[in-house]
Amino acid sequence: MAVKIEKRSGCVIATLDGDIDHHTAKNIRESIDSEVEKTKPKILKLDFNKVNFMDSSGIGLIMGRYKLMKLLNGDLELINVSQRIGKIMRLSGIYKLKKY
Amino acid sequence: MKIINEMRLVFPSKSLNESFARTTIASFISCLDPTISELADIKTAVSEAVTNSIVHAYKETVGSIYISSQIYENGKITIKIKDKGSGIEDVKKAMEPLFTTGGEERAGLGFAVMQSFMDKIKVISKIGKGTTVTMEKTIIPRVKLNK
Ligand SMILES: Nc1ncnc2c1ncn2[C@@H]1O[C@H](COP(=O)(O)OP(=O)(O)O)[C@@H](O)[C@H]1O
Ligand SMILES: [Mg+2]
Numbered sequence: 001m002a003v004k005i006e007k008r009s010g011c012v013i014a015t016l017d018g019d020i021d022h023h024t025a026k027n028i029r030e031s032i033d034s035e036v037e038k039t040k041p042k043i044l045k046l047d048f049n050k051v052n053f054m055d056s057s058g059i060g061l062i063m064g065r066y067k068l069m070k071l072l073n074g075d076l077e078l079i080n081v082s083q084r085i086g087k088i089m090r091l092s093g094i095y096k097l098k099k100y
Numbered sequence: 101m102k103i104i105n106e107m108r109l110v111f112p113s114k115s116l117n118e119s120f121a122r123t124t125i126a127s128f129i130s131c132l133d134p135t136i137s138e139l140a141d142i143k144t145a146v147s148e149a150v151t152n153s154i155v156h157a158y159k160e161t162v163g164s165i166y167i168s169s170q171i172y173e174n175g176k177i178t179i180k181i182k183d184k185g186s187g188i189e190d191v192k193k194a195m196e197p198l199f200t201t202g203g204e205e206r207a208g209l210g211f212a213v214m215q216s217f218m219d220k221i222k223v224i225s226k227i228g229k230g231t232t233v234t235m236e237k238t239i240i241p242r243v244k245l246n247k
Pocket of ligand 2: 056148151152209210211
């Protein structure tokens with residue numbers, strides 16, 4: 001799993017590449033949070049285009065970043081969610097937090 | 101129903117084995133030529149059960165996780181994931197969506213995922229003895245199985 005972090009006009013974009021599970025979530029979380037706490041962006045975007053696999057640890061990761069962005073009065077956006085991981089996203093009810 | 105293949109796996113409860121376990125199961129069942137979505141369902145369910153043994157059962161320690169799996173003639177797959185860890189006090193409550201004892205970063209959705217991605221799940225647990233999760237899913241074989 002690799003995480004690429006970019007900054008673009010008030011936005012932090014994290015591009016996730018590989019599998020998201022409990023093992024990889026820790027590193028992803030730390031990379032994202034250190035950038036978000038430093039730049040305090042208006043929007044955090046998580047890009048799932050290159051994610052092959054995700055279990056409920058990924059849902060925990062998303063919920064945690066959602067709460068963090070709310071604390072900063074910002075917003076979280078999920079982009080490029082594939083069919084494959086869309087199923088667990090729907091089951092989690094995460095789309096009810098916000099319409100994507 | 102006749103068993104056409106079976107396997108056993110034992111490994112320590114280290115988090116890097118979460119991907120080892122699910123990809124091993126995926127390759128074990130590949131003889132049934134599952135669809136991408138059937139494969140994703142099974143990998144996700146296995147990942148959930150194994151993660152629970154690592155995160156909850158053997159919270160402060162490292163212990164063994166035991167997986168056994170059978171493939172039946174009609175395309176039924178059974179997967180048993182067992183630990184000798186802490187056990188679960190109230191299984192019914194633990195299986196409710198969003199219930200977690202794992203703190204902030206756990207979603208409490210592992211059992212909900214196993215329930216919805218597999219056809220059947222059975223959980224047997226005893227405090228101080230451990231937990232066994234047995235799951236079942238039938239996939240219609242698209243290839244002739246070599247018996
Ligand atoms: N193998 C296990 N050993 C001990 N406790 C477990 C085990 N599996 C699940 N649990 C308990 O059940 C709860 C719910 O599990 P789950 O639905 O996977 O959510 P999560 O892992 O996010 O907490 C856990 O928080 C834990 O208390
Ligand atoms: Mg879990």
